[in-house]
Amino acid sequence: xxxxxxxxxxxxxxxxxxxxxxxxxxxxxxxxxxxxxxxxxxxxxxxxxxxxxxxxxxxxxxxxxxxxxxxxxxxxxxxxxxxxxxxxxxxxxxxxxxxxxxxxxxxxxxxxxxxxxxxxxxxxxxxxxxxxxxxxxxxxxxxxxxxxxxxxxxxxxxxxxxxxxxxxxxxxxxxxxxxxxxxxxxxxxxxxxxxxxxxxxxxxxxxxxxxxxxxxxxxxxxxxxxxxxxxxxxxxxxxxxxxx
Numbered sequence: 001x002x003x004x005x006x007x008x009x010x011x012x013x014x015x016x017x018x019x020x021x022x023x024x025x026x027x028x029x030x031x032x033x034x035x036x037x038x039x040x041x042x043x044x045x046x047x048x049x050x051x052x053x054x055x056x057x058x059x060x061x062x063x064x065x066x067x068x069x070x071x072x073x074x075x076x077x078x079x080x081x082x083x084x085x086x087x088x089x090x091x092x093x094x095x096x097x098x099x100x101x102x103x104x105x106x107x108x109x110x111x112x113x114x115x116x117x118x119x120x121x122x123x124x125x126x127x128x129x130x131x132x133x134x135x136x137x138x139x140x141x142x143x144x145x146x147x148x149x150x151x152x153x154x155x156x157x158x159x160x161x162x163x164x165x166x167x168x169x170x171x172x173x174x175x176x177x178x179x180x181x182x183x184x185x186x187x188x189x190x191x192x193x194x195x196x197x198x199x200x201x202x203x204x205x206x207x208x209x210x211x212x213x214x215x216x217x218x219x220x221x222x223x224x225x226x227x228x229x230x231x232x233x234x235x236x237x238x239x240x241x242x243x244x
Contacts, residue, residue: 032173032240037063037163039156043172059150065164071098072161078150085152087161092127098161100124100154108132112158120159120168170242177239181232188228191221 005013036045042056044063052063064075074085086101096112111129115121124133133154152160163169190197199213213221 028236028240032171032175034172035169036172037160038170038242039063039152043170045172046169061150063160065160067164072164074152074157074160076152083151085157087157089161098124098154098158100157108154110154115155119170120163122155122158122162124154124158172242173240174242175239177235181235181239184228184231184235188225188232191225191228195221 034043034045036043036054037052038044039054039061040056042054042059042061044052044054044061046052050064052061052065054061060079062077066073066075068086068088070090071086071088074087076083076085084103086104088099088101090097090099090109092111097110098112099109100107108124110127110132111125113123113125113129113131115123123131125131187198196213199217203211
């Protein structure tokens with residue numbers, strides 16, 4: 001049926017595909033290169049007023065990070081419930097440390113251990129190097145998480161402080177996946193545009209005279225196209241969600 005539609009309305013189909021691509025490709029790239037902060041599995045997009053906002057699973061997050069002389073003040077809201085934090089960068093025995101305040105009250109003072117400086121992941125430890133906080137991992141089960149679980153730990157607060165001071169934020173997507181999508185996309189385009197191309201490249205040197213692909217070849221050609229299309233969609237989806 002699709003083949004018949006393509007042959008009957010080939011020109012209209014080409015126009016429709018080009019128009020759709022002209023809309024979807026810029027839109028996809030716009031979302032991929034958005035600047036913001038990944039928090040758990042939600043992406044908080046940087047707004048014009050300097051705040052970061054995002055929504056995931058019906059939970060709305062709003063983040064304000066204001067740099068100070070030696071740290072940052074943080075205002076974080078989860079569905080309207082707000083908490084104020086302050087991070088003060090210090091030194092402990094010549095190593096990196098930090099003081100943490102919550103709603104104006106001292107909460108913790110300890111050492112800062114780097115887990116991954118590129119992604120601003122930090123672990124917080126006591127003066128004796130006992131880790132008390134690291135990455136914010138949330139395992140969703142059948143039970144609804146307590147509201148407190150949506151608020152950041154010390155490691156996340158310190159990471160936000162470093163991002164603010166360095167003016168270095170996350171990107172929603174990962175362009176690397178565009179390369180993997182292209183590995184499937186280019187052969188798929190060539191196979192659709194020139195249906196006998198790969199047949200000729202593979203078998204022509206073994207055959208004298210005319211040779212047409214068999215129904216068996218055409219069947220697996222369609223299967224290969226479907227698999228390639230699925231792979232492209234998966235890689236584009238992974239790229240948009242920055243799954244690495």
